[in-house]
Amino acid sequence: MSNPSGEVQVKSGETTWTFRVCNNTLCRLQNDKDLGFKGEDEEFLPWLAAKLDAFAPRVYRLVAYHGLIPKHPDITLEAAGDVVTAVGAQRLAQVFIEALKWAVPESKEKEKPPGKGTAPSPGATSS
DSSP states (O other), X not given: OEETTTEEEEEETTEEEEEEOOHHHHHHHHHOTTTOOOXXXXXXXXXXXXXXXXXXXXXXXXXXXXXXXXXXXXXXXXXXXXXXXXXXXXXXXXXXXXXXXXHSOOOSSOOOOTTSSOOOOTTOOOO
């Protein structure tokens, strides 16, 4: 189950985990020294996707940890690893992508350059 706030819930036995991807989640992931990302900002999501595709267990655990913190602030890195084991790495990757789509929607329309189809400024006069 997901919603526009970038949250996806997954069940593991009797426990429901709420995984949330938001700007803060992405920043925490990008800055996590254990993740090892050293590129430019625009390279981060493709880099992370490649790591998830390669099934790097450490990456899955860190993604789970940072995705669970907003709704489960007391979670530990070790417990996040247990969630990965219980939910399954493939399902976790799906949950991350689903939450990411809600958190960072693609723009349906490219921004128009200033002066091209934009409304005039208040108080502007026409000649």
